[in-house]
Amino acid sequence: MASPSTLPADSVGSVDTQFLDLPASLPLDCGRELRAVRVAYETYGTLSPERDNAILVCHALSGDAHAAGLSGTAPAASTRDGFAAERRDGAAGKALGWWDGMIGPGKAFDTDHYFVISTNLLGGCRGTTGPSSINPDTGRAYGSDFPVVTVADMVRCERAFLDELGIERLAAVAGGSLGGMQALQWAVMYPEQVDSIVVIASTHALHTQGVAWNAIAREAITRDPAWQGGDYYGTGRAPESGMGVARMVGHVTYLSAPALGERFGRRLQSADDVRYTIGVPEFEIESYLDHQADSFVRRFDANTYLRLSRALTYFDLARQHGGTLAEALAGVEARTLLIAFSSDWLYPPAASIEIEQALRETGKPVDFHLIDAPYGHDCFLLEEARQTPIVRQFLGRA
Amino acid sequence: MASPSTLPADSVGSVDTQFLDLPASLPLDCGRELRAVRVAYETYGTLSPERDNAILVCHALSGDAHAAGLSGTAPAASTRDGFAAERRDGAAGKALGWWDGMIGPGKAFDTDHYFVISTNLLGGCRGTTGPSSINPDTGRAYGSDFPVVTVADMVRCERAFLDELGIERLAAVAGGSLGGMQALQWAVMYPEQVDSIVVIASTHALHTQGVAWNAIAREAITRDPAWQGGDYYGTGRAPESGMGVARMVGHVTYLSAPALGERFGRRLQSADDVRYTIGVPEFEIESYLDHQADSFVRRFDANTYLRLSRALTYFDLARQHGGTLAEALAGVEARTLLIAFSSDWLYPPAASIEIEQALRETGKPVDFHLIDAPYGHDCFLLEEARQTPIVRQFLGRA
The missing domain is CATH 1.10.1740.110 (Rna Polymerase Sigma Factor; Chain: A)
Structure with a gap:
């Protein structure tokens, strides 16, 4: 634990990444199975006795399980870079989580009320099984033999991981970019197990230039x-x-x-x-x-x-489910919050508007917020203060 | 000469690239000199007895001297690619010039009236001396020893080349992108020798993202x-x-x-x-x-x-001449035509507007046309039909 005098009151403090081995093989969209999958994860806050306050936070291409607080193992390389590197290190030079401004007491994902879980995604390189992990069949790193995984595979892995934690329902699944794709996939794949999704700077299918x-x-x-x-x-x-x-x-x-x-x-x-x-x-x-x-x-x-780059270009809800976005989202039961940023040209607001319209067409509850902000796609990492009231309001914590 | 039956009436026909060796060394901005510089060029139309109808057309990063008509030497690789590749080959499979739609009888640069000259620029790889040319001092290709040239160096080379052709004044210098930079540089460097410049999809200084x-x-x-x-x-x-x-x-x-x-x-x-x-x-x-x-x-x-990539990022009229764009353009005597395209995000219209304003501030004659067109920067190669009346009007050929 870092010295309390240097930690702000709304920090989740020093957090160690933990690891869990899935007991069963994980079936993949490509037809293969992965066995002995390990998941790296962190948790913030306390699981309620009713187990009804869990929020899964999903990271984007370059993130990891360390979403909030100070990395317990210093010096760990921070995933905060670019313009976000200015707030890279917390007390004692330890790495600050990639969404530290969003997760903690009184923050958007309020750890006074929620049990927030963050995992490194399937195929990753920060503790969860990925191409650099040892293949149990050969004793050597997978390398080229590691399968091409999809967003649905990542979500299956998260589902299997939460089973081990004894968490059946999620109060919310949230993420930006590729993380937002996972949130959408959760709502489509496990409609009865997700109360709400928070989809930020994301899309149902990346546009041509993004591909x-x-x-x-x-x-x-x-x-x-x-x-x-x-x-x-x-x-x-x-x-x-x-x-x-x-x-x-x-x-x-x-x-x-x-x-x-x-x-x-x-x-x-x-x-x-x-x-x-x-x-x-x-x-x-x-x-x-x-x-x-x-x-x-x-x-x-x-x-x-x-x-991960391949998975996020493959992601295409309409193609995967019936041909239209409305058909893909027909079974969604979760409430949906969409946030987009005016200057984001990689995941432009138009995609969020398409999701909003498809949900409205079928009478689903959806909130869409367009934030006028200058930084582009990275706004979901940089504009934490402006996302906070929107997320708190949506989660009923305004 | 290709079969007349397959050549449209407004084509300049089959054209051979010619070569000219400069008699003197070329001084460069970096302080070095290049000796034995060869220039590859093509001409279209006829030089008037008064030698007052010459237009120099300057190519962009990937162009060459073959601006119009059919390449005399088939099969020569065409510089037309991307969306422009649909009109890549003319009669007999010979390569069509990169601005074939703009140069010819009755076209924007009307070869019934003008003598149009196109050179491969200094540092190029299509016949003009560049890094792959033989260094006369060593007998081997320059390679890493070839100097880092600037847009001003390219213009110096074009000036020296035109001296050999006996052309002192230019009715116009025209180009898109890096070619437009050369036109601007001509007006700044040789104000008494340029009647007009046509600067298309270009800038006085590339913006940060372009760099x-x-x-x-x-x-x-x-x-x-x-x-x-x-x-x-x-x-x-x-x-x-x-x-x-x-x-x-x-x-x-x-x-x-x-x-x-x-x-x-x-x-x-x-x-x-x-x-x-x-x-x-x-x-x-x-x-x-x-x-x-x-x-x-x-x-x-x-x-x-x-x-060429380095040269176009270096180009910065304000920095090179006094600090402000107005100061840089203070000596310009040429009439200026600026064309920008609404969808061009690499050389956005804002830069052309800045040039227009700087010229107006000092009372210089300038026309600015913003063409609403969908293709982005490549519009200067693709939207030939829409540029044509603007250029003809500007040159007094409406």
């Missing part, structure tokens, strides 16, 4: 010779060059052009003038991207990146 | 081990993987998200469903990007890409 950006990021990795077809573990090489490029692409798409302009402009890295060079950063934005790439490469596995 | 995309493209190339610091000629390897990724990034930024959505949607490459794969294209947009990358890599040199 393109993800394809480019994956190409950057798979074209790196160090990727070695995915079997780079133990070779002393990893596709760090490609991963760096992938992260740079991702990072620019997560932010808005005006936000980048305001932060960096065309300021040069050197004193006065350009230096007529190719290989070294000349503009501040170039150094920033280099730095983002380097720190990401140190904490993230390329094969996990490839699979 | 970022270019940095990512260059990183993709320089991180490819086959780049070998730039000295890959003759090694049997070239950074084709990295170049492919660079081109994919470029391509997505050249088009608008709605245009990509309309063309490809989320259609799958295979018959019915996803195939749970990482390494092969699953969506049509993924195949399209792969194809764009492959064809670009075959026709373009990575070191040229690096230098």
